[in-house]
Amino acid sequence: KQWYQRRVRGAHLMANHGYCSQELVNLFLMGYAAQNVFNNTIDLDGKILKGAREPRDIGFLTLYEYYKVYEVGSYLKDPSCGIWVICSESHYSVLFSKSGARCNPQCVTELYYYDSLGNQDSLYHLTVTPNEGVTSSDDDPPL
DSSP states (O other): OOGGGSEETTEESBOGGGOBOHHHHHHHHHSSOOSOOSBSEEEETTEEEEOBOSOOSEEEEEHHHHTTSOOOOHHHHSOTTSEEEEEOSSOEEEEEOTTOSOOOTTSOEEEEEEOTTTTOSSOEEEEEETTTEEEESSSOOOO
């Protein structure tokens, strides 16, 4: 077997059709191949489901949370470095703060979005204002 076809403590690193599994993403983000992105563990009728064990430097956000398929815990929603891997329907992109600092929910935050498959000529610039929402200096960011 190839390295990516092996199981890591019961988890596959590659999913169907050669796609990256959540376990592989978590291996890069957290240093271990957890199968989930919620905080800590959940006991589901005697089966222990494992997620992020502690706050992380790089975060994770996904459109699937909106659809109630995933639950992303605060350990990954609030990374210390202001960088998030974004999982959309078919691929991954990145959202980041150029300052490299944790985002303060009380302050205006400048964020930048990059999608290598989005045919972008430049970064999309987003301004997050507490209690007001998100504005973009770009015409149509693909979020």
